Amino acid sequence: MRILHTMIRVGDLDASIGFYTEVLGMSLLRRSEYPEGEFTLAFLGYGNERENTVIELTYNWGVSSYEMGNGFGHLAIEVDDVYQACDEIRTRGGKIIRDAGPMNAGTTIIAFI
Numbered sequence: 001m002r003i004l005h006t007m008i009r010v011g012d013l014d015a016s017i018g019f020y021t022e023v024l025g026m027s028l029l030r031r032s033e034y035p036e037g038e039f040t041l042a043f044l045g046y047g048n049e050r051e052n053t054v055i056e057l058t059y060n061w062g063v064s065s066y067e068m069g070n071g072f073g074h075l076a077i078e079v080d081d082v083y084q085a086c087d088e089i090r091t092r093g094g095k096i097i098r099d100a101g102p103m104n105a106g107t108t109i110i111a112f113i
Contacts (some may be wrong), residue, residue: 004044005056007073009066013040013059020044020055029054037105038062074112086111 006109010016020026026044033040038061045054079085084102090096098112 002078003053004049004076004078005054006075007056007058009071009073010057010059011063011065013042016057016059017042017044020057026090027053034105039105041093062079076094082109082111089113 017028017031021028021044022105029043029045029049031040031042040059040061042057042059043049043054044057050078056073056076085094087099094113096111096113098110100109100111102108103110
């Protein structure tokens, strides 16, 4: 297991990317559009995603701002088997908010705990 990223919702993706790259010195690692889900993801960090924890900025199309505290989305943790991890979390008394399955408008298998 390892922490992959922290997701933050943003109202102005380009300005946010500028802050993390120009002010904090991170690199834009990748940016992906999801027309079916009407959102864009940008991943930024100080090194590649295989070896470093990064920040995921999520821009939901048409949303220009969030109230203080509402922009936090999630911490992503990588596991070997998401289905098994969900079963183990349930056994330990954890609540599964969204069962394991493909992400919205994508193919990566995720779950929300």
